[in-house]
Each structure stands twice: as C-alpha cells, then as structure tokens.
Amino acid sequence: MEALTRPLRVALAASLVGLNTIVHCSVLFVVALLKFLLGFGPMGRAWSRLLVLLAESWISCNNVVFAMASRTRWEVQGLEGLSYERSYLVLANHQSWVDIPVLQKVFNRRIPFLRFFLKSQLIWVPLLGLAWWALDFPFMKRYSRERLERSPELRGTDIAATRKACAKFRDMPVSVMNFVEGTRFTDRKHARGGGGYTHLLRPKSGGVAFVLDAMGDALHAMLDVTIRYPLGRPTLVDLLAGRVRRIQVHVQERSIPPEMLGGDYENDPEYRARFQGWINGLWAEKDARLEALCQADKGADVAR
Structure with missing residues (x-):
C-alpha cells in the first residue's frame, strides 16, 4: 500500500513546495521592485530586512511540508549559544542536494539568513538573479589566471569589487555559506580524488580564502557543520517521499584564526600553504567525526 501511495505523497509535497515558492516569490518580487525604486539610505536596510523575513517565512513553510511528508529523526548537536545578531562563516561537507533544506531547517532564525557568493554573471539569470540581488547575496567578479596574464591591470580588481559588494554587511549580521568540497x-x-579522507572529498581552500579576504573582519566566528545520512545519501525525491529516516548534523562554533585574515592566497605561496593546512586540518577532524558516528551506529547494531 505504501508503494502505491508514495507517488501521490511526492506529488502532493512537491506541489505544496511549488505553491509556497510561487506565493512567496510573488510578494518578494514586489518588495524587490520597491527596494530598487525607493531603497536609499536607511530605507534600503528596512526593505532588505523585509525581504529576509519573506525568505525565512518561505523556509518555515517548506519545513512544515517536509515534516508532514517524512518521519525523519533529527539528531542535531551544537546549536547552543548561536545568535541571530552575530555574523558567521558556515563551512559544511556536501553529501546531497538535501543538504540545502537541512541547513535551512537547522539554522533558520537561529543565525542570520544563509547567503553564498555568486558569480557576477548569475545576476542575469531570469527571476533568480533578481531574487538573489534583492536578498543581498554578494556577487563576485573573478578572472581566470589566463585573463590576468593577458590583462595584469585587472589583478586585485575582483577582490576590490567583492569588498564593495559586501560593504552592506558591515551594518547587518550575515551568514556566508560555503560547501568546501x-x-x-x-x-x-x-x-x-578523495585526498586520503574516508568519508569526504578533498577540500578546496580557494573559495574560503576569497570569502575571508573580502569580509573576514566582519565575521564573528566560523560554524563547522558536519552532515551525515546514516541510511545512505538521499535525493530530494527521497525527502519528499518520506524515505529519509535519520539525519545527523553536528555544529561546532570555532574562532577564525587571525593569521588566516588579510593574506594573498593567489600570490603568496607561504600564506596559501598555511591556509590549505588549516582547512585540511578541519577536514581531517570532520572525517574522524564521521567515522566515529559510523562506529557508534555499528556498536548500536551489535548491541541490539
């Protein structure tokens, strides 16, 4: 019977998420237009706050749909002491597209609305570009090594442009998200290319270095997030179908080492090696944490 009703549940859940998205985006685009026309000075911050409230409402409604569709057991650690008024760099491993609704559920209204850096060209994506702009997602302009070799005068302009885009975050709390792998x-x-890790891919340090170079002194702390699906990596359809029975999320708040701020990742080999060593160390700890969770599950199975 469950096999027969599951497609109907998936269709219903997907329809509800779609309807929720249409309703919230319709209001969001109207507010975004008002922000574009009237968003000067303090009014701009007020419109931005209203847009974030709409995005958080959209996430909350999606969470209700996912809860109705699934019987997931959530095992979340490390949320104590988090603040909506502080700015965070959020680093996580990436297992599945389900990671995004997982992170949204865990952090919604506990910390500032999650944002991530986008390539500047993405602002022209129909509908989404406007939504990202309205929600103050920072757009970065990066040049390839080949382009910089042809036009050395462009060197450093990408960081300068990104710092300018992030200037608004000096006056408001922000959470910047990065899937390091x-x-x-x-x-x-x-x-x-597992890089010697058992449960993870090799981390890529450049993106994190770019974020810290652009706005490191505006961030209060880093949230080291470990995501695990004990019964296997799920798809979004699995989530809508209620097949994601357990989700484990471990959050550890860490300070950002001062020596990792203000360096030149692209042009300073010593700083780059030091930065990579720091990220690799975080990833080694995360890999060990995932292995410990696996062993705990095996021990529980044996006990039963």
Missing part, C-alpha cells in the same frame, strides 16, 4: 560526494568522485 565544491561538489557533492559520490563514490566515483571519492575514488578519483
């Missing part, structure tokens, strides 16, 4: 974990990717 740069891609979702798969067994094939792990076999091709």
Whole structure:
C-alpha cells in the first residue's frame, strides 16, 4: 500500500513546495521592485530586512511540508549559544542536494539568513538573479589566471569589487555559506580524488580564502557543520517521499584564526600553504567525526 501511495505523497509535497515558492516569490518580487525604486539610505536596510523575513517565512513553510511528508529523526548537536545578531562563516561537507533544506531547517532564525557568493554573471539569470540581488547575496567578479596574464591591470580588481559588494554587511549580521568540497560526494568522485579522507572529498581552500579576504573582519566566528545520512545519501525525491529516516548534523562554533585574515592566497605561496593546512586540518577532524558516528551506529547494531 505504501508503494502505491508514495507517488501521490511526492506529488502532493512537491506541489505544496511549488505553491509556497510561487506565493512567496510573488510578494518578494514586489518588495524587490520597491527596494530598487525607493531603497536609499536607511530605507534600503528596512526593505532588505523585509525581504529576509519573506525568505525565512518561505523556509518555515517548506519545513512544515517536509515534516508532514517524512518521519525523519533529527539528531542535531551544537546549536547552543548561536545568535541571530552575530555574523558567521558556515563551512559544511556536501553529501546531497538535501543538504540545502537541512541547513535551512537547522539554522533558520537561529543565525542570520544563509547567503553564498555568486558569480557576477548569475545576476542575469531570469527571476533568480533578481531574487538573489534583492536578498543581498554578494556577487563576485573573478578572472581566470589566463585573463590576468593577458590583462595584469585587472589583478586585485575582483577582490576590490567583492569588498564593495559586501560593504552592506558591515551594518547587518550575515551568514556566508560555503560547501568546501565544491561538489557533492559520490563514490566515483571519492575514488578519483578523495585526498586520503574516508568519508569526504578533498577540500578546496580557494573559495574560503576569497570569502575571508573580502569580509573576514566582519565575521564573528566560523560554524563547522558536519552532515551525515546514516541510511545512505538521499535525493530530494527521497525527502519528499518520506524515505529519509535519520539525519545527523553536528555544529561546532570555532574562532577564525587571525593569521588566516588579510593574506594573498593567489600570490603568496607561504600564506596559501598555511591556509590549505588549516582547512585540511578541519577536514581531517570532520572525517574522524564521521567515522566515529559510523562506529557508534555499528556498536548500536551489535548491541541490539
């Protein structure tokens, strides 16, 4: 019977998420237009706050739908002491597209609305570009090594442009999200370049260095997030179908080492090596944490 009703549950849940998105985006685009026309000085911050409230409302409604569709057991650690009034760099491993609604559920209204850096070209994406702009997602302009070799006068302009885009965060709390592996974990990717980690892909330090270079002194702390799905990496369809029975999330607040701020990742080999060593150390701890969770599950199975 469950196999027969599951497609209907998936269709209903997807329809509710879609309806929720249409309703919230319709209001968001109207407010975004008002922000564009009238968002000067203090009024701009007021419009931005209203837009964030709409985004948080959209997440809350999605969470209700996911809760109705699934019987997930959430095992979350480390949320004590988090503040909506502080700014965070959020670093996480990337297992599945489900990671995004997981992070939104765990952090919604506990810390400032999650944002991530976007390439400047994405502002022209229909509808989404406007939504990202309205929600103050920072757009970064990066040049390839080849372009910089052809036009050395562009060197440093990407960081300067990004710092300017992030200037608004000096007056408001922000959470900047980064999936450090740069891609979702798969067994094939792990076999091709796991970097010696058992449960993770090799971390890519450049993106984190770029964020800290652009706005490191505006961030109060880093949130080191470990996500695990004990019954296997799920898809979004699995989430809507109620097949994600357990989700484990471990959050550890860490200070950002002062020596990691203000360096030149691209042009200073010593700083780059030091920065990579720091990120690799975080990833080694995360890998050990995931292994400990696996062993705990095996021990519980044996006890039963």
